[in-house]
Amino acid sequence: MRIAEKLTYVAVIAVLTGCASWNPFSSKPAPKNPPAPLVDFKQTLAVRTAWSASVGRAGAFVFSPALANESVFAASTDGTVIRADAATGRMLWRINAGVPLTAGVGSDGYTVAVGAEKGMLMAFDGDGKPRWKVQASSEILSAPAVGQGLVVVRSVDNRIAAYDAETGARRWVAQRTSPPLTLRTAPGIVISGTTAYVALPGGRLAALSLSNGGPRWEVAVGDPRGTTELERIADLSGSPVVAGRDVCAVAYQGRVACFDAATGATRWAKELSSDVGVAVDERFVYAADEGGVITAFSRDTGSGAWRNNKLAxxxxxxxxxxxPAVAVGDGEGYIHFLSREDGALLARFNGDGSPVMSAIPVSGKTAIFQTQSGTVVALATE
Incomplete structure (x- = not known):
């Protein structure tokens, strides 16, 4: 089995639930497939730094910024949590949670939630003042989702729990079976309307009612296949994306697929293995596979529109x-801008040299990226 290139640093470790996971940061062996050299091209898209800030290193964890109420929230493993103006980068507040963090951030602008060491879930108000903390059932690697008066979190024992955003009182809990071996990544949760869409190990995507945690539907994006536990890893990667009536997701050693957000009925599905999530716009679904090939699929039919293999x-x-582009970061800190129309390289931005962990769109022409070294940078296209 080919290990995902995103997980260059691998080791099998035990987690609290007794299952195991591939840890991407425990050691640094030389890659079997070295990264493709950067190709020369004529830059036709102007990209500028709108603003940047330093939040602190991610360590062995994955931290994602959150956008709410025209603010960006970000966190790091040393306990730092920040709120900055999304347009200007002006720092609104900067606090320290007092304990190391393992996941974050989730926010609706009024509640800010992060995962801390030993499975602690912490919430702050919109001004950064501590609101409550509770003990989850095990370690938290995925950023909490905040919305509809709830904080929803998944711990590594595959238990999804919802807490009252004001008081921290637990509203409901839903348990899913954990596979024997999983990727040590952070499959996400998205709240849309009265539903939480939860990416799960084992290749499952679940839609849960926010009122009581009851299942609305559950579908397979990746079906475990093969004779060994390594070959049978088929975890969902990144966060599902809800766009209109569609919810789209991708699985490692599985498929990229879009489903009816209300019923779970499959719109289309294509074989693809990825250890990161998908992006969606009005026309296309974009996915980067584990080998570094980026493909644009028609959002309506799933047919391939273009593919780019220059970032292998x-x-x-x-x-x-x-x-006019779709942007993707790499393990050396570069951010590449590809044409949405045909996948051609339009621009390249040289970051801080550390892997780009995650990104969020801020407006039609601006996106915010967070690196493993802790740089949070807003890049604007012109």
């Missing part, structure tokens, strides 16, 4: 639409 083995991040 560069340990790509989840793509994100920005301006």
């Amino acid at each position: 083995n560069r340990r790509l991040s989840t793509p994100v639409p920005v301006g």
